[in-house]
Amino acid sequence: MKCQRCDKQAAFHITDLTGETVSAVHLCPNCAKDYLEPQQAKKVETSSLMGMLSKQLKVGQTAEQLAALDQKVCPICGISFFEFRKQGRLGCPHDYTFFHEELEPLIVNIHGVTEHKGKTPKHSSISNEAQMQLIQLRRQMNEAVEKEDYEQATHIRDLIRQLESGGRE
Amino acid sequence: MKVDHFPNPVGPWMRGNGPQSDIVISSRVRLARNVAEFPFIMRCNEFDRANIEATVSRRLREMPVASTCNYFNVATLKAVDRQYLVERQLISRELSENQGARGVLVDRDENFSVMINEEDHLRIQVMRSGLDFEGAFQQIEALDDAIDEKVCYAFHSQYGYLTACPTNVGTGMRVSVMLHLPALVLTKQIEKVFRSLQKINLAVRGLYGEGSQAMGDFYQISNQITLGRSEYELIKQVGDVVPVIISYERKARHFLLQDSRDDLQRQVRKALGTLQKAGQISSEETMHLLSKVRLGVNLGLINDLDIPTINRLFVYTQPAHLQKMRGSEMDTTQRNKARAVYLHSQLELPSGDAPQS
Ligand SMILES: [Zn+2]
Numbered sequence: 001m002k003c004q005r006c007d008k009q010a011a012f013h014i015t016d017l018t019g020e021t022v023s024a025v026h027l028c029p030n031c032a033k034d035y036l037e038p039q040q041a042k043k044v045e046t047s048s049l050m051g052m053l054s055k056q057l058k059v060g061q062t063a064e065q066l067a068a069l070d071q072k073v074c075p076i077c078g079i080s081f082f083e084f085r086k087q088g089r090l091g092c093p094h095d096y097t098f099f100h101e102e103l104e105p106l107i108v109n110i111h112g113v114t115e116h117k118g119k120t121p122k123h124s125s126i127s128n129e130a131q132m133q134l135i136q137l138r139r140q141m142n143e144a145v146e147k148e149d150y151e152q153a154t155h156i157r158d159l160i161r162q163l164e165s166g167g168r169e
Numbered sequence: 170m171k172v173d174h175f176p177n178p179v180g181p182w183m184r185g186n187g188p189q190s191d192i193v194i195s196s197r198v199r200l201a202r203n204v205a206e207f208p209f210i211m212r213c214n215e216f217d218r219a220n221i222e223a224t225v226s227r228r229l230r231e232m233p234v235a236s237t238c239n240y241f242n243v244a245t246l247k248a249v250d251r252q253y254l255v256e257r258q259l260i261s262r263e264l265s266e267n268q269g270a271r272g273v274l275v276d277r278d279e280n281f282s283v284m285i286n287e288e289d290h291l292r293i294q295v296m297r298s299g300l301d302f303e304g305a306f307q308q309i310e311a312l313d314d315a316i317d318e319k320v321c322y323a324f325h326s327q328y329g330y331l332t333a334c335p336t337n338v339g340t341g342m343r344v345s346v347m348l349h350l351p352a353l354v355l356t357k358q359i360e361k362v363f364r365s366l367q368k369i370n371l372a373v374r375g376l377y378g379e380g381s382q383a384m385g386d387f388y389q390i391s392n393q394i395t396l397g398r399s400e401y402e403l404i405k406q407v408g409d410v411v412p413v414i415i416s417y418e419r420k421a422r423h424f425l426l427q428d429s430r431d432d433l434q435r436q437v438r439k440a441l442g443t444l445q446k447a448g449q450i451s452s453e454e455t456m457h458l459l460s461k462v463r464l465g466v467n468l469g470l471i472n473d474l475d476i477p478t479i480n481r482l483f484v485y486t487q488p489a490h491l492q493k494m495r496g497s498e499m500d501t502t503q504r505n506k507a508r509a510v511y512l513h514s515q516l517e518l519p520s521g522d523a524p525q526s
């Protein structure tokens with residue numbers, strides 16, 4: 001049997017389980033290596049997640065509404081909904097609250113439910129508010145450094161230190 | 170800390186002495202965790218990443234359990250050393266290839282590792298030989314509790330442990346087994362089995378491990394859902410299905426022995442012969458042939474080899490392990506020759522007992 005991607009002898013007969021239907025793929029060692037690279041598997045995973053999301057968003061939303069949604073930016077970490085859609089990764093813990101409406105149908109699609117069951121952390125040394133403030137301050141400090149406003153950056157760094165030590169003994 | 174040879178030739182989870190280890194290579198549980206006071210990796214700049222790596226690694230090293238661990242600053246490791254850790258499945262390919270500050274705390278016995286700055290700030294994983302979720306689960310619970318004392322986890326009352334990707338949210342837990350299913354492949358039953366697994370929300374990967382390019386009838390089965398089920402329920406979900414697949418594989422092996430023993434024996438001996446005599450051999454072909462030999466050993470068609478030896482060969486014929494043994498970097502052609510030499514030395518049978526067909 002010949003490789004499906006080039007003309008060499010196929011040595012690997014792989015069952016593809018990632019698609020809608022299971023199919024067999026016949027490849028030579030070289031092409032099999034490319035095919036099985038986890039890097040590519042990752043891409044498929046992300047793209048199917050994003051496909052799921054875009055399908056969902058199209059339901060009951062006009063193009064303008066979608067464009068407006070893409071502009072929505074988390075006030076804590078600064079990620080836009082567009083960036084999340086593109087990368088498939090969220091920017092900070094607050095996104096689960098801030099993009100709640102958009103995320104919930106996606107989460108239902110993935111997990112079937114929306115309520116955590118199981119373990120909870122035993123310690124939480126920093127309040128929720130302080131956690132968000134810290135993420136926001138770190139971003140502002142980075143921005144100040146970028147603008148070479150070192151005075152402002154130092155000021156923010158001190159605020160961060162205060163907050164960090166406030167939560168710990 | 171330099172990556173040197175670990176005290177064990179392979180991690181205990183790869184030794185092949187756990188329950189059902191003729192079919193179950195290893196059991197593994199991993200947790201995705203984030204530190205509440207930092208943005209997720211995607212929104213981190215270099216400075217943030219360095220800050221997380223420094224803060225988290227310092228706190229991890231304060232844990233009592235860290236006294237029997239090594240910490241590797243992955244960003245400063247050479248490519249071959251990172252690959253070496255990937256081949257031992259102590260770090261993921263993603264961590265190896267990411268940019269910026271990152272690291273891993275590794276148990277000296279290689280029963281667990283904690284990655285910093287992978288897709289999430291923390292990826293905690295525990296490995297066991299054979300089918301042993303109970304052991305893996307107990308250890309990861311203890312580890313998670315110990316880390317919980319040191320860092321403030323990102324947690325949401327409704328969504329549970331918060332992760333960079335919504336596919337991991339909730340428990341953040343992925344339970345997986347690595348199975349060797351050559352008979353189900355040979356009898357072409359494997360697709361049927363997998364279709365039924367996917368119906369009950371289990372993911373199947375036809376790969377030898379996460380982040381490793383090796384292969385050869387190895388399949389990883391894991392839970393797809395992480396939210397809305399307790400850790401114990403997730404363990405049970407995967408744990409309950411494994412004995413069923415094991416019984417299918419055993420039936421298929423039995424069938425092969427009855428139906429086509431001679432043919433199977435020929436295939437197995439041919440595979441062993443190729444491994445013993447090749448002048449050069451790729452790592453993919455090695456995996457493929459070792460898989461056949463492994464089946465042969467398990468079915469009693471080959472008597473001079475044992476499973477721990479075969480398991481070790483799966484790891485030691487991979488590129489970074491070969492280069493570490495040789496003590497120098499090698500290109501693909503050099504590796505293919507070195508691999509053949511190594512296989513020859515390891516698979517040489519006692520004289521007068523050479524394989525014949
Ligand atoms: Zn090809």
Ligand SMILES: [Zn+2]
Nearest residue numbers: 074077092095
């Ligand atoms: Zn955010």
